[in-house]
């Protein structure tokens with residue numbers, strides 16, 4: 001009992017949970033912590049880390065904003081929606097996790113690996129640049145055709161429209177050169 005902390009409901013910071021209810025029009029407090037989501041989750045089962053959608057929802061309900069938003073585990077959900085299909089309370093854990101990531105990204109606590117991948121997609125149109133070397137390996141080793149060059153310009157324009165570029169703190173080429 002020494003390390004256990006008693007939390008009074010009246011002391012809870014409900015602002016994060018209320019943000020969800022306001023923005024997503026469903027009641028997060030309907031979750032009764034049955035654990036069906038975590039029991040169904042492939043990441044929790046095979047990920048080798050302590051990933052648990054049930055725990056994430058609990059932390060939001062307890063108002064531990066920092067612990068949730070700075071939790072690297074929120075970036076592991078694959079969006080397979082198994083938990084959402086099985087939740088008896090229709091709580092929608094994957095939508096909650098996506099919303100958490102959006103808040104975290106807006107507050108600049110997106111892990112650099114994800115902002116780097118986003119920057120690659122907006123720069124090259126792909127998660128990784130495919131150049132001459134990669135195409136040569138495709139051709140000589142795997143007898144595969146060259147990959148077409150993706151239209152990264154259009155991708156950047158689309159990203160600008162939905163402000164994805166700002167969300168992932170992408171620097172446009174003209175911002176880099178100061179033009």
Ligand code: SF4
Pocket residue numbers: 030031032033034035036037038053054057086087088089090091092093
């Ligand atoms: S989100 Fe649904 S499945 Fe997961 S613990 Fe809460 S009620 Fe159970």
Ligand code: SF4
Pocket residue numbers: 037040041042043044053076077078079080081082083084093094
């Ligand atoms: S949507 Fe995310 S949290 Fe839900 S089961 Fe799939 S990986 Fe797990």
